[in-house]
Structures are given as structure tokens and as C-alpha cells.
Amino acid sequence: MSRKLMMERLKQITFKNRIIAIFLISSLIPFICLGFISFYTINSILGNKVEAALQNNLNQELIVLENTLNNINHVSQQLAFGGGTNKLLEELVHETESYNQIQLRNNIKAELNIISFSNPNVGLIMYYYPEACTYDFENFRLRSEFRPDQLPLMAKYSEITYFGPHKSYNGSMNQYVFSTMRKVNLPDQDVYLYIETGRNALETLFAPENRKSDSRRLLILDNDGRIVFSENEGAFPVSSMFPGHSSAANVSSGTYEAFYWNKATSNQGWSIVSLIPKNELNQERNSWLLQMALIFVVFIFVAVITAWLLWKMVYNPLDKFNKEIKTLIQTNTNYTGLTKIPEFDYLLYQIRDMKTKIWDLYGEIERKEKRRADLEVEKLLYQINPHFLMNTLDTVHWLAVFSGHEKIDKLVLSLNKLLSYNLGKMGEATTIGKEIQALKEYLQLQQIRYDFQFDVDIEVDESTMGLSIPRFILQPLVENALYHGVSDEGYIHVDIKLNQELEITIQDNGSGMTQAEIDALMLDESKESQKVGMGIGMRYVKRILQANYGERARLEIKSEVGKGTIVTLRIPVTGGEQAL
Template identity: 70%
Template sequence: MPMKRLNNITFKNRIIFIFLISTLTPFISLGFISFYTIDSIINNKVESALQSNLQQDLMMLENTLNNLNHVSQQFAYGGNTNKLFEQLGMTQEPYEKLRLVNEIRSELNNITFSNPNIGLLMYYDMDRDLYDFENFRVRGEFKPDNLPILAQYSEITYYGPYLSYNGSINQYVFSIMRKVNLPDQNLYLYIESGRNALKTLFAPQNRKESSRRLLLLDPTGRIAFSEVTDAFSVNSSFPGANPEVKSGYSGGYFWSKEVSNQGWSIVSVVPKTELTQERNRWLLQISGIFFFFLVVALVFAWLLRKMVYRPLKKFHHEINSLIHSNEKEHEEKTNIPEFDYLLYQTRDMKRKIWALYEEIEQKEKRRADLEVEKLLYQINPHFLMNTLDTVHWLAVMNGQKDIDKLVLSLNKLLFYNLGKMGETSTIGDEIEALKEYLQLQQIRYDFQFDVDIEVDEQSLGLPSPRFLLQPMVENALYHGVSDDGYIYVGVALQEDGLIITIQDNGVGMTREMIDELLNDNKEESDQVGMGIGMKYVRRILKSNYGDQSKLQIRSEPGKGTVVTLRLPVAALEAPSTSGGEPQ
């Protein structure tokens, strides 16, 4: 039923439908492909940008903490400062104490001056809960136990981020506390990052992507710092704590994570709506473009129907006029070159058809004459062979053995050679016909020649083109053999084909004569005297075997000629037919 309805759709509606489908299908397909591509590109672009910014933030933070660690190592392990602290703990002289304190402060100032990324630096006595030798004014009460721990090890602890204790700045900093290697003292070195070390890292108003927020995780996956406390609260476990997982979605945010060498992690968080914002804008744009294309496609479909359907009416009128040969020829045009050309061809076809009708009428008048001629052509060969057969019996009755032998051979040879055109024979039939031909020639010529025929018995039943061997033997006989002549005919079946060899000991040929004979140069081959027979052999080989057969001629003047045929085995194995006895 649906197929029947489809068949009832008019041509003009099919044109509109096919045009819309062919126009909109690529656009819709391209739209879907573009959507997934754009979505992938946008996600990859945002993720790559977040990952790149996160790697830069991680590098900045690691460099800052490594710098703090490097500076703390200078103070904590040996060095001049530790010696000054040991001397300060052992002396009781006020003046000496004052001198040592000034030298320690001088050492600290030198370190601070040579490391601009170092901020507040001081020593903290854990037992007395006191700090000393600070290089900047300390804001409020210093309580290291209240600081957010980023990572903790046996002799060093990383803190941050938090508001600096440095009274001269008001920004987030990171810090470390390292135990100083001094005997009988529980002394720690406290160092904060400097004013410009992390200027943009924890200042959202200075970031280009204002919606990006940062989290810091300790090595256990606990959130040590969060700029998005509503979704990721401090001291809670981060949902993507697995170090193998680099990104994901959680709480309406897309997050991307990088793990530092010390084991803590920095996480960049972006609202999920920001990732889809650009994609939604693209969908709105592509929807508008699709609507525009739909309107344009409908307009062009209507124009196409107008351009195609109207000229078809003219073709319909021209075809209907074919049945009226005397109808006046139309000259209307469609003003479309292609259709005008087809109309011209249709009108020209109309004229030719009626001319053919007239020609057929004339040929029908000659048909009877052609049938009579055909019967005559069929009767003449049978009449000739039947007449020869009568001569044969007359010769037998009168004891004329030579005439009997001659007529019998001629009759067999004519029967074989007058077989149907294109009808195949066998190698055995060819050999028998060749023997009859040679017997006729031995009676005809007044000189003696020997013929040696050697045939592989396995090849006798193989198919062969009719009248293949006689032209080559005839050439050898006419143009190569004289008294005491010798002709050898060999047929051998090999794995790669059937090899037919015809050899004589006649006058031979030059290389130029062989080339002219094989290249089908008509004028020159006629001069050689072998043109007709060899031309027939070449053409029959080409017709039956194409390029699979091979014809070669080897000859030298005064040394005879060797003609070799190579026929393909696959073609020879095809079924063949042979003619029967004459009717």
C-alpha cells in the first residue's frame, strides 16, 4: 500500500521532495557532525585552557614553595646563623648578646633582600610560644596551630593559603615551618611567600577567566582551601581524590586537577553552565541558518519545478506527434540550452524514424530476392561436393585410382574448409585436413618433398580454430620448398600451452621480411608472398585467444624457416564442435 501511494506521486512533487532531501540532508548531516565536533572542540578547548592555566598555577606555587624550602635549608642546617644562635645561647654578656642579635638580624635582612619572593621571616620557639627576629611587623597573634596545613612531614610543614601575618600586606600567602638544627632548643624557622610571589593565584578579580575558582587538597585528598565553599567545603573529602583521575564533574562544576611533587593537589573549578554556554549559542545560530536554508531550498525547488516541468510538456507534445508523419514540425523553444538541444535531437530523431520507415519499406521489397540468393549460396557448395562425389564413383567404376584418390581428397578437404564460419574444430581434424591437402599437392606438383607430421596424442581432442595449419604449411610449400624439400609439422602439449611448430628447409627470409610479415604491412607482405595466409592466421588467433597466443617466425636466407604457435591451455580446454557429414 505505501509503495502504491509512492507511485502515485506526481513528477513535480517528486522534484520538490528530492530537491529538499538532497539539499537539506547534507546540511542536517553536516549540522549533526558539526554539533558533535563543536561540542568536542569546545570541551577540549575549555579543558585544555583549564589544564594549561592549572599547570601554570601549579608551577608558580611549586616554585614559590621550593624557594621557601631552599631558603629555610640555608638557615636550618648549619651556616653562620646557627653558629650565632649557639653563641647567643651561651653568652651572658649584654653587649655580646646585643652584637649577636644585630648580626642575626643582619643575616636575615640579607636573605630577605636577596630573595624578593620571601615575605615575613622569623624564628618561633615552640616551647615558649614566642617568635623573634621577624623582618616585618607581625599582625595580630601568631598561632601556627590555627594555620591550614597543606602538607606535613617530620621536620617541615607546608601551610596555606591564608591571610599573611605580615602587617604590611593584605593578601593570601603560603608558608613553611622547618625545625632548626640546634642542640637543646625547640626552635622553628617560619617563612612566608612574598608580596608578588602569588599575586594572581588567589586574587579572582585579577584572573582573565573570572568564573574559575581554585581548591587545594592535602596528600590525603582533604580540601585544605576552597574558593567554592558551597560545593566544596574546607576539611571535606574531595570527590576526585583518586590521583589517576585528572578531571570530572561534581556538584554542577567541572573540575581539573594537577598533583604536585610534594603530594598535595591544586584543583581548578568552573561552573558547568559556562562549558555549555558557547555550545548553546552555536545551536541558536545553526538553527537560524537551518531555517534560512529551508526557505531558500523551498524557493529553489519551486523554480526547479517551473524550469523542468514546463519543458517536459513540450517533450510530451513532440513524442505524441511521432505517430503523425505529416504533422507540421514545431519550432518552439524553452530558452534553456540543454532542453532546446534535446528538443532539437527529438525532432531530428522524428525525421530519422520516418526516413527509416521508408527505408524498411524498400528493403521489404527486396527481401524475396535476398531469400532466393541465400538459397543459391547454400545449394552451390553442396552441389559441388555432390558432383565431386559422383566423379569419385565414376573413377572407381572405371578403375581410375589416381583420379579417385585426387577427387576423394579434394572432396574431404572442401567439406572441411567449407564448414560454418566461426565453427571450431579439433587438432585431430586439422591434422586430417592437412594430410588431405598435402596429398593433393603431392599429386599436383612435379617435384618431390617429404613431410614429417609428429603429433602428441593427448592434443588430438583439443579444440582449434578451423583452417589454422593449412595456410602456414601452404606458405612453406609455395615459397620455401623445392626438390628434395622437407616440411616438419609438430604438435606438442606442454604445461603452459600447446606448441605448434612448422619447419621447412627452403630459401628462408631476412629479418626485415619477417618484421614486415608480422607487422601486417599489406604492401610489403604481399611482396613477400605470404600476406594472405599469415594475415588470416594472425586474425584468427587474435579473435580466439586475444593476447594469450603467440606467433613467432625464425628464419635466415638459405637456411629455411621455423614458424611457432603457442596456444593457451585454458582456452584449449573449452568445449568445441566439429562439422558433420555433408547433407
């Protein structure tokens, strides 16, 4: 889509839609920005702080488990390499008398009970004979046949083997325990010491029934990353490889299918893994998103309603303005009420005031048109006498020709031409050439009329002859110079030239005027101008210039008593157009 077409479509959007769009954009942008910031903050909390907390808890559980295993490892070392119990076992093997055998067995059990009592984290203790698949000296009753080959192997070393969480063989408890088997240091005997963790040693860690409200599940991995214990057999079956295990030992968290996992690895190489469903970890985030979505919908609804109310607040006054404008030229009656909004009511008052003035202007125009029609009739009546006078002068002209009176003929002919020119509409456009020709006719009449001699020098730039100026503008100024300044041997100079504007200069060498007389002459009050004797002609020139050019035309008078007067007109030339 071109930019021009897009701009055209934007121009076609209504004022109502623009208000709603602008209001929605200005309202929603802060809300959306706040939403993104909140989402980023919550996501940061869930992704960093919650994960860090889970990892810390898992590390604490690993420490507890390592301490427990170290404890049973320490006990196994005492029994497997200690002198007391091993010596009793050697004596029991070589003893043949029943009484002494019973006595030795009781002593061995007493030793085991002392060790079990002094180590509360130790549970079932017994000796296992792999060749006969039998056990002896157990400190608790076994719940079932002892099968060490079925125990989940967690880590195996040269001297000791660790088994992962499994149901205890202790018949007095039903809990998950860890266990170890260590070969006893006895000559000529294949005997292993079996030890389980005690009651409640790992109850909070491996007792899912005690944390039903906690959806977290645990895995135990051997040194190779194989699952030896799983609280989620469906997704992580025992004996399978853990998907998050890798050669990179620093990988401690990740995702697999619908779970987030955290892993902590012990110093021996086995690991403990915590599983949390993604939907639970994202529950707070999803809850926040749902709340924000609901708030967003409500916000949109409120914003649209608010924008609509704002539009109605603007539309109702506009409708009143529309009705008021429609009746503007039809009637002077106000049909609409006020908007009850001060700013709009002020504009409505202005429109009604304008309406009243327009109707007053209509009435004034009607009155002027009626007066104009009357003046046209009156003008026709007045034109009868000037035409009759011109016809009469034309008859006198021919009589003078036939009678041989050349001076009378010349006077009558000049008067006839001057009257013909001056009877045109005052102030209408003419040319410099025509105005100069009429001025020459006027001066010829004045030279015949007056008995004193005066010289008139007319200097006109040829390029100005066709320029348009108002009619009858030179004669009044020359007439003033002639009547009020020039006497015998008088001199009048008319200069017309074109620079950036048309400049007309009329200069005489008459008696001149004082500055007070010039100021009075330039006033527009007829009484003041008549006092200096140049009122009618000067007022006419000033008003014609004002009517045709406004402030663009200038009239200047410079005079000195006893030396003469200079009158200068500066008239703008609009585009250099010439009158036809």
C-alpha cells in the same frame, strides 16, 4: 506497514512533493555530513587540544609552586640547621646584660635581613615559641595575632609542615602566600622557624582579583585529597574531600556537576586542581551549534523556495501542455503561448504539429468515409448484374438438364459455383479447404475450355484444411502457370503443407523464365510486370499478402528456361487458429 501498502502510498505522492523532497534530500545530505564533520572536529579540539592546554598550564603552575616551596624549604634549612643564627640564639638565651642582649638581637635581625634580601621569593620570616604562643625577630610587622593552628594544613612531615594558601601575616602586603614551619635545631629550646613566600611570588596564581576575566578557579588538596584551599567555596568547601580524588594517581581530569577539572600532583603528594565551568568550555561549541542551527534554518528556507521555483518552472509548461491537449480534438486553434524554455517550447511545437496532423487526418478520414459511402452504393449497383448473371446461368443449367446436355450442364454448374465463390470480397479470410474446392471448379472449366491435355496434382496436408488464408490466392498462381507455361502433356503440382508456417508450392513443367523476367515480375510496377505476362494475378497476390501479413509472408519464384517454374508462398499461422 506492508511493503505493498508503502509502495501504493509512494505512488500517490504528487510530482510537486517529489521534486521538493528530492531537492531537499540532495541539498541537505552534504550539508548535514559537513555539519557532523565540523562538529566532530570542534569537539575533538575542545576535548583534546583545549584540555591538553589546560593541563599543560596547570603543570606549569605546579612547577612554579613547587619551586617556590622548595626555595622557602631551602631557606628554612639554612636557618634551622645553620651555625650562625643558631649560635646567636644560644648566646641570647644565656646573656644577662641588656646591652649585649640588644646587640645579639640586632645581629640576629641583620642575619635574617640578609637572607630575606638574597631570596626575593621569601617574605615574612620569624621565630615562633609554641609554649608561650609568642613570636620574635619578625622581619615585617604582623597584621594580626599569629595563630599557626588556624593555618590550612597542606602537608606535614617529620621535620617540616607546609600550609596552604592563606592571607599573609605580613602587614605590608595583602596577598595569598604559602608558608612553612620547621623546628630549629637548638638544645633545650622549643623554637620553630616560620617562613612565608614573598611579595608577587604567586600573585598570578592566587590573586583572583587580578584575573577577573578568567573564570578558572583553583583548589589545593592535601596528601589525602582534602581541600585546604578553595576559590569556589560554594561547590568545593574547605576541609571537604575533593570528589575527583581517588587511589588511582593517574586520574588527572574529569567532571563534577557543572565543572570540568584538571589535577596536577606534586612529588610530595599534595595536588593543585583547576576548575572551569562547563558552560564556558562549551561556549565555543554552543556558539557553533547555534550558528549551524541558524544556517540550517536559512538553508531549509532557501532550499524550499528554490524547490518551489523549480516546481513552478516545470508546472507552468505542464499546464500549457494540459491546455493544449484538452483542445486537441476540439479545435485546431492554439490558445496557449510559449513557455520561454527552449526544451519545453520544442515539445510544445511538437504537440502543435501533431495537433495539425491529427486535424488533417480527421479531414482525410471524413473524405474517405464519404468516398466509402459512395462506393457502397456503387457496389450495390454492380452486384445487380452478377446476380442476374448467376440467375441466368442457373436457368441454363436446368435447361441443359432437361435437354440431356450433360457437358453443358457440367460447365454451367462449375461456372456458377466459381462465380459464387469469386464474387465474395477479395482478400477476406477463407479456409484452405474452400480455396482448394474453388480451385478444382476453376480447373474443371479450363479442361473443358482448352483442347490440350494437362495434369493437375493437388496434394494437401489434412491438418491444414481448416486454416485461414486470404480468399482467391491460389487461382491466380495456377492460372499463371496454366496460361504462360503449360502446353500439351503439361503438368501442374500444387503442394500445401504445414511446418512452422504454412507452405504453398505451385510447380509446373512449362517454358520457364529468365532471371531478368523474374526480377521484373517481382517489381511492384504494373508496366514491368505486364511485360512478362503475369501482371494482374501476381500483383493481386503480393498486395493481399502484404496487407494481411506484412513482412512475415514471403513469395519466392524459382524458374529455369525450358524446365518450368516453382512459385512458393510461406504464410505465418497466427496461434494455429482455424477459420470457422
